[in-house]
Amino acid sequence: MTTQPLDPPIEHLLRELTPQVLGIVIRRFRDFAAAEDAVQEASLAAALQWPHDGLPENPRAWLTQVAFRRMTDHIRSESARRRRESEAALEMEQLAPPVEAARESDQDDTLILLFMCCHTALTPASAIALTLRAVGGLTTAEIAHAFLVPEATMAQRISRAKQSIKDSGIPFQLPTTEERAQRLRAVLHVLYLIFNEGYASSAGPDLRRADLSQEAMRLTRIVHQLQPDDTEVAGLLALMLLTDARRQARTNAEGELIPLSQQDRSLWDRQQIAEGVAVLSATLPKGAVGPYQLQAAIAAVHDEATRAEDTDWPQILALYDLLKRMSDNPMVALNRAIAVAMVHGPTKALELLDVLRTDARLADHHRLDAVRAHLLELAGDHIGAVRDYRAAASKTGSLPERNYLLAQAARLSG
Amino acid sequence: MKYILMMNGTKANFAEYAKWSKKDMEANVAFMRTFNKQLKDEGVFVATEGLGWPDQARLVRAGKDGTPITDGVFPESKEFLAGYWIVDVESPEQAYKIAARASAAPGPGGAPGNVPIEVRQVLGSHSDLGL
Numbered sequence: 001m002t003t004q005p006l007d008p009p010i011e012h013l014l015r016e017l018t019p020q021v022l023g024i025v026i027r028r029f030r031d032f033a034a035a036e037d038a039v040q041e042a043s044l045a046a047a048l049q050w051p052h053d054g055l056p057e058n059p060r061a062w063l064t065q066v067a068f069r070r071m072t073d074h075i076r077s078e079s080a081r082r083r084r085e086s087e088a089a090l091e092m093e094q095l096a097p098p099v100e101a102a103r104e105s106d107q108d109d110t111l112i113l114l115f116m117c118c119h120t121a122l123t124p125a126s127a128i129a130l131t132l133r134a135v136g137g138l139t140t141a142e143i144a145h146a147f148l149v150p151e152a153t154m155a156q157r158i159s160r161a162k163q164s165i166k167d168s169g170i171p172f173q174l175p176t177t178e179e180r181a182q183r184l185r186a187v188l189h190v191l192y193l194i195f196n197e198g199y200a201s202s203a204g205p206d207l208r209r210a211d212l213s214q215e216a217m218r219l220t221r222i223v224h225q226l227q228p229d230d231t232e233v234a235g236l237l238a239l240m241l242l243t244d245a246r247r248q249a250r251t252n253a254e255g256e257l258i259p260l261s262q263q264d265r266s267l268w269d270r271q272q273i274a275e276g277v278a279v280l281s282a283t284l285p286k287g288a289v290g291p292y293q294l295q296a297a298i299a300a301v302h303d304e305a306t307r308a309e310d311t312d313w314p315q316i317l318a319l320y321d322l323l324k325r326m327s328d329n330p331m332v333a334l335n336r337a338i339a340v341a342m343v344h345g346p347t348k349a350l351e352l353l354d355v356l357r358t359d360a361r362l363a364d365h366h367r368l369d370a371v372r373a374h375l376l377e378l379a380g381d382h383i384g385a386v387r388d389y390r391a392a393a394s395k396t397g398s399l400p401e402r403n404y405l406l407a408q409a410a411r412l413s414g
Numbered sequence: 415m416k417y418i419l420m421m422n423g424t425k426a427n428f429a430e431y432a433k434w435s436k437k438d439m440e441a442n443v444a445f446m447r448t449f450n451k452q453l454k455d456e457g458v459f460v461a462t463e464g465l466g467w468p469d470q471a472r473l474v475r476a477g478k479d480g481t482p483i484t485d486g487v488f489p490e491s492k493e494f495l496a497g498y499w500i501v502d503v504e505s506p507e508q509a510y511k512i513a514a515r516a517s518a519a520p521g522p523g524g525a526p527g528n529v530p531i532e533v534r535q536v537l538g539s540h541s542d543l544g545l
Contacts, residue, residue: 125504126457148416148538149460149502157457201539255539397415399537 010050013059014043015218018137021063023109026172029071032116033162036134038070039063043137107226110135112174114223115183117161118190121168126161127190128197133158136215146197146212184227188236188292191220195240199247213244224279231283235293238283241276242299245269257404261308273303294323313342330362334371346379366395370405382412416460416502416536417509419516421529422493425468434522441520442527449516453501458512464497500536509533 018039025035042063056062117131129147132138138146144154175183198212220237227233249263280296298319305311320336333356341349353372362368373388389409393402423431434442453459471494472484499516503509513531521527 123504125502147502152454153457153459153502156455160457197540397535397537398540400539402537 010047010055013055014046014063015137017060017063018043019110019113019135021060021067022113022134024064025067025071027109028068029075030172031071032172033159033166034071034074035067036162038067038074040133040139041070042066044139108174110222111226112172114187114219115175116165116170116172118187119165119168119170119183120186121170122161122164124190124193126157126164128194129154129157130161131190131219132194132212132215136219138215184230184233187223188220188232191216191223192236192239192292194219195244199244213240213247216240217244229286231286231288232290232292234279234283235290235296238276238280238296239292239299241272241279242296242303245272245276245303251400255400256407257400260302263308265306265308268303273300276300276303289322291323291327294319294326298323311342313339317343330356330359331367333359334362334367337375338371341375341378346375349375350379364395366392366401366405368392369395373405373408377408377412385409386413415504415506416500416538417506418534418536419499419501419509419513420532420534421496421498421516422532423496423529424491424493425488426490428467428494428496438520438522438524441524445519449519450499453499453512458501458503458508460500460502462497462499465495468492468494506533506535 021042022035022039025039026032029035045066046059046063050056050059113135114131117134118127122130129143132143132146133140140155140158141151143158144151147154174180195213195216198214198216217237217240220233220240224230224233224237246260246263246268248269249258249265249267251257276296277300280293280300283293298316301312301316301319317336317339320332320339323332324336333352337349337352337356340352350372353368353375356362356368369388369392373385373392376382376388377385386409389405389412393405393409396402396405450459450462453462468488471488472486473488474482474484477483499512501509501512503512510533513533517529517531518526519529521529
């Protein structure tokens, strides 16, 4: 297998066609796990052949044909194992229809695949891996690189995820109207996790991981095109655009973290901010407001401030108040405390943190200490701030974050 | 999140291990082989290595001009790393469960060895400070 990077147009085409072809193959053979393998193999074959032979006239038909052939081979060998080879193989030859005849709605197929891959029967890590492969069209090797695990481990994770789908009997069809909203939330959550996995990693040496954010945005864009009236899908897309717009300013050349208040705002991607604001604004007349829209609105308020001191904190606090009413997430309460500090002063915010400290989900989390340290610093208690920056540093699982927190402690104790 | 599972032992522990019967040794090796395969099948395996014995261990410091100064004398109580696994899991609890399985590797007579396994998080580049 070649490891040379593909011609980008071919790679994009393959990624785009993956869920469409997969939908066709699943409809034909009713076996998600085997179909997914067959489409990945077809895609790898295309990646090898197309750059040399040129694009086939109908790339989708080409991929479908190859995947069908792989499926037939798979069923033959399965049948052979069961000593029924001749009948089954014959049966398959007869069953294989003209490729395009099997087409259904590609759009529905992509959605159905997302609903399957992001089903709550899967662990988040499995759902992420399977979504990236079956819907995103990434290879197992690419996903393994992005998550810094051996390829064999990622292959196993994907295969177990497929087994879970099989075991739970999730049908290959759109969820019922009653289930739909909740299933869509699960899809959005997985897309959010993929985005965060890429965005939250520092830039520089981890460019492969940054690609995950791009992929999450691409997939969310597709869902937004398929569900243009869902305000939370739009909200998530806007949130990603508005957050990712700050990527260049978020770390320095050494990969060190730079907090929002100290970022060089001329590095923010104005075009992406404009697009995010437009996507978000389009949801407003539709009425329904959800957590992703609110988070996007908060990101937009930050993005619209030319200087950190121009930030409209009262508006951010108002948005956090709404968000807190909607969500039981203690991280929301923690972020809200920062807005409280900016509007009403650190003492009031520190009181909120004393209450949050009793929340078991947060009690041992480094972010509680980090926010507390920041608030203590604002309040002029440098000894307390140093103590809490150090406490946060000892708890974080991230090296750039630990370096950042220790640097804050050193700055104040210097 | 990734965790490293470290199996440690004193020189005395290593010396005991060297005296195990062939059968006990084989049972332990077979267990480890199966355990490693299980980790791979479960989709959590990242890496594993076994280390040379403490007899070969040297403590190295840089001398005046940067030349290595080595020391091979250690207190009896010092614990040495025997080997490690790195796993990629969803929670510390899942890492503890895997460590407990490694700890239960058969010792002399086939009974679980219950060797202590030190579990530590491997730092990533992921950050959720909300910066």
